Amino acid sequence: MPEAAEYSVREHLRDDRPITIRALRPDDRAEMLTAIGRTSTQSLQRRFFVPKKGFSEQEMAxxxxxxxxxxxxxxxxISEDGRPVIAGGGRYIVVQPGQAEVAFVVVDAYQGQGIGTILMRHLAVLARSAGLKExxxxxxxENTAMLNLFKKFGFQTHSKGSPQVVHLMLQLP
Incomplete structure (x- = not known):
């Protein structure tokens, strides 16, 4: 298993187009901003829970x-007109020993093509390899697509706090 910072694998979407899943790099800033600009307000709100039009320098950092x-x-x-573009991204952040919070977003034009599933699979691989347990x-x-994706991976609903948010947990073997 390569170091997470060097992670890069080739996958294929449902329609057999190739896609690369790789570690985010600091020099991805311009492509990240482009991807955010191509993501609808609704998709960004579903990811960040508040309307987002842009990000502060502190958030970008x-x-x-x-x-x-x-x-x-x-x-x-993914390749778009012969050049690579970011179609989505995911991350996990360790919130306590052995446990990390996972989140991701896919640019609207690429939603429904399996990118979320691929990102989740690779985040789980990296989390297991790092020794995380949950x-x-x-x-x-209202984000039924994301709820369905998490449930497909075995996440269980966990009641905690606010009814405006669904809390999910997955035990990693």
Whole structure:
């Protein structure tokens, strides 16, 4: 298993187009901003739980400066007109020993093509390899696509706190 910071694998979407899942790099800033700009307000709200039109420098630094120990981030890169573009990304952040919160977003034009499933599978691989025992996620109740994806991976609903958010947990074998 390569180091998380060097992670890179080739996958195929449902329609057999190739996609690369790789570690996020600090030099991905411009591509990340482009991907965010191509993501609808609704998709960003489903990811961040508040309307987002942009990100502060502090937020961008948080999203790009990854230590690949307590904070691991990967991107899904696809070829568009012969050049690689970020079609989605996911991350986990260790919230307590053995447990990490997982989240991801897929650019609207690429939703429904299996990218979320691929990102989740690779985040789980990286989490297991790092010795994590549990992944947790918070999802808005109306985000049925994400709820279905997490349930497909075996996440269980866990009641905790606010009814405006669905809390999910997955035990890693």
């Amino acid at each position: 948080f999203f790009l400066n990854i230590d690949f120990e307590s904070h691991v981030a990967i991107v899904a890169e 992944l947790v996620a918070e999802v808005l109740p």
